[in-house]
Amino acid sequence: MACLSSAAFAAGSEGLTTPVKLPAYDAARPACKAPAGLNRTLVFVQDNRREFMQGAGRGLEAAARARGLAYSVAFANNDPALMIKQVGGIASDKTGAMVVAPIDPPSLAPALKKVIAAGAYVGAIVPPPATTVLNAPQYLTGKVLAEAAANYIRTRLGGKAKVVLLTHDSLQFLAPRFTAMRDTLRTMPGVTIVADISPSTVDKEGGYRTMKTIMLAQPNVDVVLGADTVVLGALAALREAGKARADQFLGGIDGEQEAVVEIKRGGSPYKASISLASPIFGYAMGQHAADWLDGKSIPQAMDILPRALTSSNIADYERDTANPGAVYADPARRASYLKMYGNICFDTRDNYINFPWSSETK
CATH class of the missing domain: 3.40.50.2300 (Response regulator)
Structure with a gap:
């Protein structure tokens, strides 16, 4: 798909609406243009305060700190209208990156498309549209x-x-x-x-x-x-x-x-x-946000791989989630939690995912 100009994009690009099978992520893909005029900020638009989302926030904050991004959280408190308002503010204040846990995906989608059209990174925890979709099988x-x-x-x-x-x-x-x-x-x-x-x-x-x-x-x-x-x-x-x-x-x-x-x-x-190790996928999405702002090619989608916690492996799990940066830096440990698919960067941002992506789709 050809890259659209910012004006053409804002006029109505719908991204990839037809399900496609994404190839494995290619970390060696060349970089492209970095988005201009955006702040090096990362905002987590969080649906509620359950521990799973708090863990994702801890990972995002750790990655932002490691990469020099300003970090903040917008709590929607299970209020879909408030979340739409929060994302609308992000679309107009030059925020460079956001990660969202949508409450009501259909009603939120138009606001997310505006953020994507502005050139910012949008990571979504499960529902599209997003620059990078995080899901689990x-x-x-x-x-x-x-x-x-x-x-x-x-x-x-x-x-x-x-x-x-x-x-x-x-x-x-x-x-x-x-x-x-x-x-x-x-x-x-x-x-x-x-x-x-x-x-x-x-x-x-x-x-x-x-x-x-x-x-x-x-x-x-x-x-x-x-x-x-x-x-x-x-x-x-x-x-x-x-x-x-x-x-x-x-x-x-x-x-x-x-x-x-x-x-x-x-x-x-x-x-x-x-x-589903939310601090680890949160850290990865924070790294992808920083990479996006640097003009690098990042995954279009990512699986967080399920594992059954038992008395024999809980200690290892707690060690890994307490220090997600160490997991991300170790390719073998990272691959035991995360699997990445496709490539996207600022120049090809019109290829954002706008369908219910799953690696299990036949």
């Missing part, structure tokens, strides 16, 4: 958690379990992880999914409220699966009701610190968390 992520739960049901619960799925099916980008959970559990005749529901907010409060409602009809459950933040809320509701048991399997996705603490303490219903 979502089906694989859900499958890793579901298989851990299935193994526990077979070996510790006699093959029988009442299961609660706390989903995010309203976010099409995350839906494959819950499809994987259903696919895995439906192969087990002794398993009954007694609730399959999306909390109204993706945080502890949302999980807590939803679990309290579920317990009105199903006071005794054996397995709860979902994102760490909502499953931690569900655990709080179970404990409050006196329904938490040591033989339950609560498992989440994101590797949040509170979940890690639960797993390490022993005797907790919380048995597993699938790490």
Whole structure:
């Protein structure tokens, strides 16, 4: 695709709207022109304060410090209208780079396109449009958690379990992880999914409220699966009701610190968390932001690879997330967490991703 001028771009480039399979990222791709007139600033437009996003922010801040970028956070507090206003301000104040965790992707997209058109770096945590899209192989992520739960049901619960799925099916980008959970559990005749529901907010409060409602009809459950933040809320509701048991399997996705603490303490219903190492991908996106402002070619997309945290590897995980810069600087360790795809730079910024990218797309 030919590079558009800034004027032509601002007039309505929609980026890459048709799904394409991206090649592996080529770190040796030549540099191009650096964007002019933009400040060396990085803003994290954060949806809420759950630990997963706080971890991403820690990584972004560390990378900004390492590369001499001014860093700030704009908290949207689960308010999509506020997020649109925040991104609109970024589009007009010469900010050089931003990373966003969209609350309502369709309504936010026009504002993000204006930031991209201005020549700034836009990194998005899952939903497009963005210069670089960060995702996880979502089906694989859900499958890793579901298989851990299935193994526990077979070996510790006699093959029988009442299961609660706390989903995010309203976010099409995350839906494959819950499809994987259903696919895995439906192969087990002794398993009954007694609730399959999306909390109204993706945080502890949302999980807590939803679990309290579920317990009105199903006071005794054996397995709860979902994102760490909502499953931690569900655990709080179970404990409050006196329904938490040591033989339950609560498992989440994101590797949040509170979940890690639960797993390490022993005797907790919380048995597993699938790490998506947010400080590490945050650090990588911060490095990409600085590279973009220097005129370098950066990835169009990046996978954060899922791993099941166990008592045998939690120490290594905590070491890596505490010092994401050391991971990023070590190619072997970096490759165990991150996989990068495609190339884009300022001169080819009209090739930004504007479709639901996933490395799992056939």
